[in-house]
Amino acid sequence: MANLIVSKQADLLDRMAVNQPKQASGGTRLFRMTSWKQSFASSCLLRFSIFLLLSLPDAEGKAIWTAHLNITFQVGNRVISKLGETGVFGNHSPLEKVAGVVVLPEGWNQNACKPMTNFSRPALTESWLALIERGGCTFTHKIKVAAQKGANGVIIYNYPGTGNKVFPMSHQGTGNVVAVMIGNLKGMELFHLIQKRVHVTIVIEVGRRHIPWLNHHIMSLFTFMAAAVSCFFLYCARRARMPSAATRRRRQIKADVKKAIGKLELRVLKEGDKEVDVNGDSCVVCFDMYKPKDTVRILTCKHLFHKACIDPWLLARRTCPMCKCDILKV
Template sequence: MGEKTQPRLLLLLFLSGLVHCSATFVFWTANVEISFVNSYNETEEKYCECGLYGRNSPVRSASGIVTLPVGDPKGCGPDPVYGRNTTSPPWIALVKRGNCTFGEKINAAKRLGAAAVVVYNVDGSGNSTTHMAHSDAGDIVAIMIGNTQGMEIVRLLKNGIDVQMIISEGMAHGPWMDTYWLYFLSIAFFIVTAASIAYFVFISANRLYNMSRSKRNENRLKSEAKKAIKRLQVRTLNRGDEETSSDSSMCAVCIESYKVGDVVTVLTCDHIFHKTCIEPWLLERRTCPMCKCDILKALGVEDDRKESFSAESPPDVTVITVTGDTLYEVPLTDPGSLDPERQQHRYDNRAFEEDSEAARG
């Protein structure tokens, strides 16, 4: 694979890991609807969003007659008996939490043909539920309900009342579903958006400013170039001129030989060009096409910035002067002060002179 595909693979791995991590924080509630015929021969229906899908359970609907395990209500053991061993009519196993793993409970009911498994919580837990992890028992709907709801259904079944249950998908829940998370994400989104817009505006304004400044500088230089062009020598070639008598003489801009009657411009470097050729060139480049001589400098048309810079006084520079046998320190900005008596620093130069005479022999 090429180097260009490696960043794409890394991005795909990062996104897949992000999706996997996000999925671990998501859980689905389950709608539980039960119906039964009471002692008055009336059909009662109860509905609540009180179930919680297991982490390894498919999130889909299921329905059937609720069935309790015979003997152990927790449905543990190798082959717990439910009184049913077929898938017709559909039935749902209702077991209590405890004694064995969720996977063992679910697999035991799945082997006997249950359409779904409902686990109700332990005594004293009220209507609270928890996330069931059953990685060894998948491909069957498994939910958990609270102890209160579970015990109510158990009492109905022990009284000989058939209970029909329908399980359906509820709502997805996760950390970003929380109100505070929504506030946080909204604020973060607006901050990132505002920062992006501010950055874009800053970059655009800076680019426009640079373009405007460059345009102003270009216009100023063109104006100076026009002034310089007016000061250049212009003449008309006549018969007998060196330029018209030699075939090797030609304009370096249009690459054509000079003819009698051509109007030419003579630059400060003495190079000659057709007037109509060199003037557009000088407006754009301001230099000789042959020797790159700057006509603005040659004609004294200086840049304002250069003039302001040259107008500034030079910094104080100290130089060393030699007078007789003594070395003096003299400021460059005070050339009139050459009196050795006024200087603060003196250096003995005799040793230097003796070394020089010894070197000369």
């Protein structure tokens, strides 16, 4: 059963992987690689949680119904009756009680795959159940072959070497024929009895609905954890993008400031200028007096400073140190 569920999940993942759109490339490669990895991890986790959800036993599809088999046969004068929860109903079988004489396919091959397979049923028997070996063809095929010959129910026993392992068979399209799987050991026991011409009758009754608690709870826990971790990854991926947008904005502003600084007027002071006068101003950034041959930058507000002093100031603050005039706004 576990193998069946795993293979269904693998199919689902394969299909989803095929449908996964291709990622774009180029631009800021490192960032994209990181976010791509995060998105990929998130989508993987989301897919993981989806298939876990799909694999949870639900009310209709995945629940397993056991079958009680009441086996009766006569050895000498003794009538032996054995009751046990030895079978599992097929996934597409009606959940109904059915009873009858157990009948084998004729010939050495017990898999009932040939459409012409005959069953050695006693002439007067009204209700009979076909006992068929697993393998050679699909469960649907075997069940249909037996149903066409008039079987009221089909018991399929597992491969040799599987002990008493059973699982719910998949057999779509077999209508209202009751189909049950039993283990190989139990099947062989019945086979040998019938081969010795022992009259075996079986009453199949619906047993219990079975959901392995371990699977159910661990699957639920994993589903929750996978969903939580994928949300965390999505959150991290979003957080990783936000600082990058801010960085891009900062870079743009810096470029604009550089451009605006480049457009500001430059002047080289010379003897006789009022700025180099004894009573002249000093640069408010470095507090040095202006001297001839100093290169000064004149802002749009007409305040002037040493070029070497004001350029880094403007790059960092973009406002005049004296009047706070923003060089980008003027």
